[in-house]
Amino acid sequence: MTEQLSLWQAEIQSCQSLRDLDEIRVRLLGKSGEITALLKTLGALPPEERKEKGAEINHLKTVVAETIDSRRYQIEESELAERLIKEKIDVTLSVTPEAVGSIHPISQVFNEIISYFSNFGFEIATGPEIEDEEHNFSALNMPDHHPARQSHDTFYMMPDEAGIRKLLRTHTSTVQIRTMRRQQPPLRILAPGRVYRCDYDATHTPMFHQMEGLVVDKGINFGHLKATVIDFCKHFFERDDLIIRFRPSFFPFTEPSAEMDIGCDRSSGGIKFGQGNDWLEVFGCGMVHPNVLKNCGIDPEEYQGFAFGFGVDRFAMLKYGIPDLRAMFEADARWLSHYGFSPFGGK
Numbered sequence: 247m248t249e250q251l252s253l254w255q256a257e258i259q260s261c262q263s264l265r266d267l268d269e270i271r272v273r274l275l276g277k278s279g280e281i282t283a284l285l286k287t288l289g290a291l292p293p294e295e296r297k298e299k300g301a302e303i304n305h306l307k308t309v310v311a312e313t314i315d316s317r318r319y320q321i322e323e324s325e326l327a328e329r330l331i332k333e334k335i336d337v338t339l340s341v342t343p344e345a346v347g348s349i350h351p352i353s354q355v356f357n358e359i360i361s362y363f364s365n366f367g368f369e370i371a372t373g374p375e376i377e378d379e380e381h382n383f384s385a386l387n388m389p390d391h392h393p394a395r396q397s398h399d400t401f402y403m404m405p406d407e408a409g410i411r412k413l414l415r416t417h418t419s420t421v422q423i424r425t426m427r428r429q430q431p432p433l434r435i436l437a438p439g440r441v442y443r444c445d446y447d448a449t450h451t452p453m454f455h456q457m458e459g460l461v462v463d464k465g466i467n468f469g470h471l472k473a474t475v476i477d478f479c480k481h482f483f484e485r486d487d488l489i490i491r492f493r494p495s496f497f498p499f500t501e502p503s504a505e506m507d508i509g510c511d512r513s514s515g516g517i518k519f520g521q522g523n524d525w526l527e528v529f530g531c532g533m534v535h536p537n538v539l540k541n542c543g544i545d546p547e548e549y550q551g552f553a554f555g556f557g558v559d560r561f562a563m564l565k566y567g568i569p570d571l572r573a574m575f576e577a578d579a580r581w582l583s584h585y586g587f588s589p590f591g592g593k
């Protein structure tokens with residue numbers, strides 16, 4: 247009988263599923279099971295034998311039942327462990343595809359512009375957003391009390407003990423100065439970044455983004471500037487028939503200075519390029535003023551340069567039909583999923 251018991255125990259131990267285990271249980275302990283049948287044989291035995299045999303069979307029954315129970319527990323445990331691995335839910339992942347993060351239109355446009363200009367050897371340059379008057383104004387040919395300083399609605403900090411006032415830079419032209427003071431020409435840089443002016447309506451926010459371009463080399467002329475910005479605009483807005491004009495303008499740090507406008511049609515409510523009689527101002531630009539070169543230790547007789555600057559947010563609004571600038575910075579997930587871009591490319 248012990249031999250029979252070890253055979254059954256081995257069978258139970260090697261059993262792999264709850265269903266097979268249950269079959270074994272029914273076969274051995276069920277109403278017409280093998281052990282139940284053994285118990286039924288007791289009645290036919292003489293009383294003294296019956297006692298001994300009965301205890302033996304009952305022991306067999308108990309051991310088999312215990313073995314089945316402990317095997318059931320093992321199988322349940324390993325099935326659970328397997329399920330936990332298989333059905334693992336990573337709560338750090340978004341549940342629905344719509345909830346996947348998207349690239350903000352401004353980041354997208356920054357990337358588009360940077361990848362275009364890097365084809366032509368422009369390097370990225372940066373500077374601090376908390377600036378001083380020297381880099382934001384003085385070195386850019388706007389000495390103290392120059393009227394152009396007023397036009398920028400500057401955010402000033404409290405003056406320090408020495409009476410020096412820091413400010414939030416009002417344009418990325420500060421990076422022109424920082425780069426020219428650090429590096430000798432030839433220079434070809436693109437300076438993306440945040441700038442600040444005290445202004446707020448549908449097309450102005452107190453913080454916005456600019457992109458500055460600067461090229462300094464021997465023999466640079468206005469033709470280089472025109473070709474660079476015209477080709478860029480055609481590429482950016484993906485049309486060859488853009489109508490472009492340069493209008494004389496004034497910036498203290500460029501001479502001559504110009505503003506570049508794109509011809510458009512606004513009669514339908516939206517904006518259409520390549521047609522119409524309206525103009526949209528997009529770029530400030532010009533030849534780097536000889537005083538600015540001198541302020542940075544560059545000889546204007548030897549080197550010339552051109553510079554341009556434009557609002558990146560504005561470019562994003564125009565290209566992707568975004569009506570209100572303020573919504574760009576509200577971090578509204580619905581807005582982002584509508585206007586944002588897939589991190590894997592495409593819309």
Ligand code: PHE
Nearest residue numbers: 417419497530531553554555
């Ligand atoms: N810094 C000017 C602005 O913010 C733009 C500009 C840049 C003009 C470079 C000329 C050259 O309006």
